[in-house]
Amino acid sequence: MMSMACARPGAKVVAPVPGFVMYKMPVKFAHVEFVGMPLNSDFTLDADALIAAIEEHAHALVYLAYPNNPTGILYGDADIERVVVAASKSLVMIDEAYQPFAEKTWLPPAAEFDNVVVMRTVSKLGLAGIRLGYMAGLPAWIMQFDKVRPPYNINVLT
Numbered sequence: 001m002m003s004m005a006c007a008r009p010g011a012k013v014v015a016p017v018p019g020f021v022m023y024k025m026p027v028k029f030a031h032v033e034f035v036g037m038p039l040n041s042d043f044t045l046d047a048d049a050l051i052a053a054i055e056e057h058a059h060a061l062v063y064l065a066y067p068n069n070p071t072g073i074l075y076g077d078a079d080i081e082r083v084v085v086a087a088s089k090s091l092v093m094i095d096e097a098y099q100p101f102a103e104k105t106w107l108p109p110a111a112e113f114d115n116v117v118v119m120r121t122v123s124k125l126g127l128a129g130i131r132l133g134y135m136a137g138l139p140a141w142i143m144q145f146d147k148v149r150p151p152y153n154i155n156v157l158t
């Protein structure tokens with residue numbers, strides 16, 4: 001829904017790789033370019049390279065899985081904060097699908113920044129089959145993503 005809402009000529013999604021495989025696919029379907037930036041060899045965030053890509057592709061979506069899937073690494077908070085500050089002309093999505101297995105969250109700190117939204121899901125708690133997730137962020141952002149929400153996006157019980 002994020003890539004669909006932001007799909008316009010020249011739109012880009014910037015994300016570290018290896019990362020969650022389901023970032024690339026919907027981005028492609030929305031005809032948005034996916035710019036994968038390699039992680040360091042120990043799977044920590046190469047914040048300098050990511051920031052350089054964000055500056056080159058301003059007005060991008062930046063996807064960060066926290067912790068990352070498939071590496072299981074929790075990126076450093078200082079690195080993420082540098083990325084968020086450098087991405088002032090972009091929107092950073094922090095994906096906390098695996099947050100239940102981590103002791104940290106960006107949910108409170110994200111509120112300090114206008115350009116950050118946080119995504120959660122109950123899937124990794126063992127409830128993947130019910131298809132429920134949510135996003136927290138400024139209403140101005142949420143409203144835009146809501147515009148492209150498909151009909152019956154979640155069911156009545158959910």
Ligand SMILES: *Cc1c(COP(=O)(O)O)cnc(C)c1O
Nearest residue numbers: 020065069095097121123128133
């Ligand atoms: C599992 C997962 C998701 C989304 O899972 P849903 O079942 O679609 O809610 C998103 N991001 C990451 C990193 C995941 O591992």
